[in-house]
Amino acid sequence: MVATVRSAYTSLMSSVVASTTRLPRCQAVRIRQARCMSNRPAVHLAIPVDDLPAARAFYGGVLGLAEGRSSDHWVDWNLHGHQLVTHVVPGPVRPAGDSEVDSHEVPIPHFGLLLGADEFHALAARLRDAGTTFMIEPYLRFPGQAGEQWTMFFRDPAGNALEFKAFRDESQVFAK
Numbered sequence: 001m002v003a004t005v006r007s008a009y010t011s012l013m014s015s016v017v018a019s020t021t022r023l024p025r026c027q028a029v030r031i032r033q034a035r036c037m038s039n040r041p042a043v044h045l046a047i048p049v050d051d052l053p054a055a056r057a058f059y060g061g062v063l064g065l066a067e068g069r070s071s072d073h074w075v076d077w078n079l080h081g082h083q084l085v086t087h088v089v090p091g092p093v094r095p096a097g098d099s100e101v102d103s104h105e106v107p108i109p110h111f112g113l114l115l116g117a118d119e120f121h122a123l124a125a126r127l128r129d130a131g132t133t134f135m136i137e138p139y140l141r142f143p144g145q146a147g148e149q150w151t152m153f154f155r156d157p158a159g160n161a162l163e164f165k166a167f168r169d170e171s172q173v174f175a176k
Contacts, residue, residue: 043082045111047160048089054157055086062130063123080113086158093159102141107153110161114173120150120166127154135161146175 049055052075059065059077065084068076077084098105115123124138138152151165167173 044085045079045082046085046087047111047158048093049086049156049158049160050088050090050092051157052086052088058156059084059086062126062132064126095159095161104136106163107135107155107161110153110163112163112165114170115164115166117150117166117168120152120164123164124152127152141165147172 052073056067056075059075060067066078068078068083070076073088075086077086096108099108100106120138127134132154134152134154136151136153138150140148141151142148148168149165151163153161153163155161
């Protein structure tokens with residue numbers, strides 16, 4: 001039964017995606033993103049911001065995330081198929097602390113994405129062009145070891161810490 005429903009759904013979504021070539025780009029992208037999210041669990045993360053226009057400029061403008069639903073006090077963002085929600089909360093974000101990793105003080109908490117190397121370097125360039133201050137500049141962490149990765153840390157305008165990284169070999173993400 002489940003296999004039959006899954007097959008019918010896959011067939012339906014394939015025809016919907018094929019038909020999106022006639023839709024305006026924004027509608028086609030929304031349909032394709034919905035299809036991607038149905039194939040796996042997705043993370044929902046809600047974070048505090050103190051200035052919604054600044055959050056829109058950063059997450060939409062600098063990071064290039066597609067904006068979803070919104071109100072006067074929150075905005076949904078498509079973080080590569082995951083739901084990131086920026087909620088207006090008065091006052092500054094208060095970090096919990098730092099933890100040492102590879103001789104760097106890493107801010108806790110933080111969130112981000114694992115990207116491909118080309119995407120990582122393109123994002124780093126976009127962040128530099130936007131005048132973003134890096135807490136930890138983009139660098140190669142653990143060179144020649146299991147888990148070798150490019151990484152960078154920065155804060156959004158509200159003070160939330162983000163880390164974006166790219167593994168040399170993605171099969172090493174959970175390597176010991």
